[in-house]
Amino acid sequence: MKIGIFFGGPSREREISFAGGRTVYDNLDKALFEAVPVFVDSRGNFILLDWHYIYKGTIRDFYPPVSALPVSEHKLQVYLESLGELTQTEQDRIIAEVGRRVQPHELRDLMDFAFLALHGPAGEDGAIQGLLEWYGIPYSGSGILPSAFGIDKIAQKKLLHALGRPTPAFRVVTAEEWDAADPQATLDYLVRELGLPLVFKAPRQGSSIGISILREVDVAKFQAAMDRSLFRKTVTRDDWQRLSERDKLAWVQHLTDIRDGIGLPVVLDDEPTVIYHPEILLNTLSERLETADAVRLTNVDGESQVLVESFVHGREFSCIVVEDPSGKPLALPPTEIVKGEEMFDYRSKYLPGLSRKITPIDLPETEIQRIREACEEMFTTFGFQVYARLDGFLAQDGQLFLNDPNTTSGMLPASFFFHQAAEIGLNPSQFLTFLIRTSVAARRRGGMQPVRLAGLLARLDTAVASRAHEERTRTKVAVIMGGYSSERHISVESGRNIYEKLSSSVKYEPVPVFLAGNSQEFRLYVLPINVMLKDNADDIREKIEYAEAGHDLHPVLARIRREAEAITSTYAGQATAQPRRVSFEELADMVDEVFIALHGRPGEDGALQRELEKFGLPYNGSGADSSSVTINKFETNRRLREAGLRVAEHRMASRLEWQADAEGFYRSLETQFPYPFIAKPADDGCSSAVKKIKTRAELEAFTRLIFRDQEDLMPEDAATLHLGFKEEFPQKDAFLVETLISRDGAAHFLEVTGGLLTHFGPNGELQIEVFEASEALATGEVLSLEEKFLAGEGQNITPARYAPEPQERQRISEEVKAELRRVAEVLDIQGYARIDAFVRVRDNGAVEVLIIEVNSLPGMTPATCIFHQTALAGYTPYQFIDQILDFGKKRSEKLALKS
Template identity: 30%
Template structure:
């Protein structure tokens, strides 16, 4: 391999996806690496491998999808199909962000060696060892490293298992129930079970053996170890000794893992926001930490690992270190162990990625030494960009006091990572349960849960609300629910004279209450579900018989099933489908007991195509993004489907005709204006065709507004913006620009002029021009946004006229200005009888 030319950008292919069952985890890893690669040094080339092995140069607008299925059907038409041999000219280096079979087992490493392309991580032999748990245990045992006692069930035995025989084999191996059952060749804790009883044993073995439906595999049954579970990430550094380049191992601070309750550290505990607790450094003696480090580095050497290693294990009460799972390529999602532990060293994501690539190139003899590696202190603030222009200081609020605090942490952290370091000086501010502010450093920002951050706030700098205007020019609210989304924070910031993202006090407060929002929208001619509120006090005062009478009298016009949910919460928290009256009584009792809420909301169940649609803009310059179809496995979209990698599915654009999509978008824009939103929002709704609609005509039923929608790495509003040509960083830029513009007159914001930077996306200018009439009888309209045009279709028929309570006729389908109230006169339209 030749020495690279450091004057030119290195073409880094980020390889993700893959053929294993861990491909969804890999999508998260690949997205993170693409987001954080240093574009001053590297040209980023996303390389996606589909499940069938086909390679693509992935278009960036697919990069922030939540699930591979969200874009898989479009790859053939929209992605550039490539071959392995194309990589020779396409990339200089491959950053492997794949996991599991065909990724960490020597196969892809063998291909890249044949192509003579340098890549990240262990080479062929080390990778092959790294995926075989049985051989690993044999090597460790032979070299004095403790492993879990257990047995192996060969795949040929799976269909003839006998519980008593297995228990006898376990006893001979020195263990018994409870035990841990896991597949021999998989990672990410897929197929892993904790077995407590004999009845659970055979199902757990079959689950592990068949976890990859395409093949049967051997299964390992091991003792359940009691002690402190840990994760140790080790890296190599390239050093010069006697003129030769050598590799030396060192470890990051070790992390203690504490799963929720009695859970094991399974897939959901690993990847669902806020579940397992990660404590770094681990809570044990310095002597034990040193012992763990030494054993993990020894294990990495024995397995021929290179550049990076992650080893999981236990420290038992009697001081033994037992290794359970070595990994050649650790997960690389934003808050994974790799970045979590690197943050303890003060290394940002970008600095760590640079270090790994440079180390690999030095060890391969492709990069000259320049006096060693040096990382800038993450705490140091660079106040001007490379052009000498002053950066905008943006405070990002995250955390909060609601049930959505963990999602807020993910959203706020992602905003911090996506804010361009050339334009902005980012100030992460954690909001605790008392709404106090704390400035977070890189080490605290990357913690896995708000619980962990809250326990370490004594190490953070407290910031008073009054001091915000001294430390920042703009506040990006990454909070969800409660005072953060319901007008409280918005009011405080306006009192301080600080511009912020999203809607103002009134629209925020209105949209935080689903019941009030529904009544307001209904009064202005929009279709919404019928709904009814049950106060806790009134409910508790009634006997069982009185509750039945109360339900019957108030819900006489409703039909089961119904939806039970909070009127002021999000993220699918405490949402249930109620099948009948008998079930309703018990579920309402359960709701009040578990939620801590004082009001329950019952809502008509809407049947149709469930959609969510982002809307962006201020005043009259408003644009709806492309609606997404949210696909729920069961009746209600779960929080896991929203945020657990690989669970939820969002089809963007929704699988509806262009006419229908534009019909939906037009209503979204009008509803956004009617409520008085600003900046951006995401509106959840259903589209019903004439057979589903109780009016007998197609309609859009609006469920709720999200005035501060989730901004997690793969959130659907990023998918929708990408379909309109905006990358996440561009979209966030636009939100900040709109925030400044929205508050310019009201707050006399001194930094408004600073937002008009040359590299920001252009203003949205919508100028409808009728092009002709389509076969459907609709008018085709071109909407200009600078040099781009988007075809819109507005129905010429007055399909959706209704009388509002004010007596006005509202036509949602006209391309002309409607009679809906605009943001400036909403105050005059709201009357208490609506609520």
């Protein structure tokens, strides 16, 4: 069955849609479905996307392509709308570089079914649903009317109010009213009517876009909140002139961000001239604010109204409701969103570890059942179909409020969508199959071509039954994830991604395994699917501890699983269970091979590899000896320098030295390494606590934090280092100090990350395949965890832009790849790896590659750039993983023959 996946789109949540579409593309059961990727650009063009672009980290990494970008002094990546008004011919030329334009009338020939992973306007508002209805193409989710209703927060509020359903008190302020009103008087009125805090929402956007909370009577903050929801921004001359040139660029980049800013294009002071490109906006602001006191920027596609609600003090939750096979709503276990005073915004929603999701919400069974029944009732009242995500609050006085229903949920691997489905035993691949079948049935009930769709349903049911019979013949792979490093949450993301790629294949049956414990004792736990899809590593560990304490399955979960048996009996491959501890010996009896998805220690240090070798278990990545070297950044640098490769000047800084004489310790480092320099752990993951140190105050703060005895961070030191919200910082007995690698007068200077894969040649010799490196663009001083691993956050250009001319670019690329190959040979890297480096290209063409670090088990999250590189070499992510597993198996066989 051909499944057209629609993703991207014009909305401000297009990056999450892009990442969600990739999740659907990867998780569709390959034995049942053929995926047809239909990328929707910000002008609404349908593009049959060449498959390798699906694995780019962000839309801007490939679209518009580099060849279509205007000359930019700052080499800014932009969306299509920043190219201004384009003719049809110009758009076709851009589209042809990434795929093929598809006219709407062609869709019927390309697909049997449309899976909609689009968000917000033009995705959840009935528009695309109406188009598909016109052409008789069955599609996922709700129909035209409930979709149109589901996007309109004001209409929802009015209906709930009319039906007498509890909903937070609200007022609507139009842009015209706001422009004519006195801000102080308006604020006083809203506070009098609704109280404090006030919640401001953009009424036709996604659930985490254009939202603010006002907690005090402050006119300036009130105006900022209104402007945020209207997608406006006022900048004053004084504020602008206080910024440095670098800060002005950063300010404009943040302002034009489609998630946190107002986006582009914009108009200034309601003038007719439209500004499309951030660089033009930067220059225009500099000119205007020479004379004007202030300039107001307004996005041309902003909102015309703001929904203002009273704040609900209580427990926040989210609940997925699906239709069971008889068409009745079934509420899955509601999830509580646990956070501090901050909003559950875009970053909190999508970056693992920033918020806690507790499923089911920690309430008495009767209260949980009350939430479920209310969600099922709203699902029916609003006429939703197939599935919906309903958000709400349980107030401190026990009153239940439901608001902001979504007819399309985020589809990242650990989103509520998959997270709650896992509680009834469905993995993402199985849940997608269920949704496709349910959606076809819903379209048929709605009158769409009943005879044709009845035949489609019959063929799908036969294929699903046949697929269930095949489940038991696949190769079993333990996917080990988690650990106890500061990158444990990213490890879980990597492990889940590997699990999902393997579970939708016809060759492998993955077994999720969580590693806990410490460096003295590894503890392994086989995870049921519902625990594997918890939000982060700490949530998984908590569930394991809950089970080990002897607690039975939550009664609400037992109840929901009984209610869902009509679904799970058809689509689930295994019954749900509690986490179960296993020994390495038991693991060897259960599985055929292992994929280690850990980062830092343990995992990349060789200790786990030695345990697996004792039981003859093949594994991915380098062997134990090589891993024990590459985990140590100091030792890695020493060996590479001895081999003649370029590395930064470096030394270890120890706790003992600091404790003996702190002032002498600081002076010694300052003498050897002039500010700014880099400080980082010597034996941790690639992004953990890597900081650019510019002053003595920052050096002292870094030292105190990394040598601290307590678990919690010292707030003053954390503030000095500008640590992000809930950013972790490891405790160590030593850290590595390196000179800051700079341009040093080079004509071109860029940071790259290059992946590699090893194979055995015809005579058993080791062959190293080095991929085209990616150019990494950091928005801050160093690449952050988010930029490396969060979907839609990092910016990578693959292949790296070493030179404008293709031949010269390729010449430099070959030299860089040769250096990376030498690194792999010196360190005896096997399987696969990622090597980070800086590249200088001199005026005479000379190429200098300075190695930063080596990762023997690189991150394998869906957004990581190693998949961009392997795609250029012709490997899908699944094929790349298959090659990694195949190499590990062959290596194990060779070792067995030797012994």
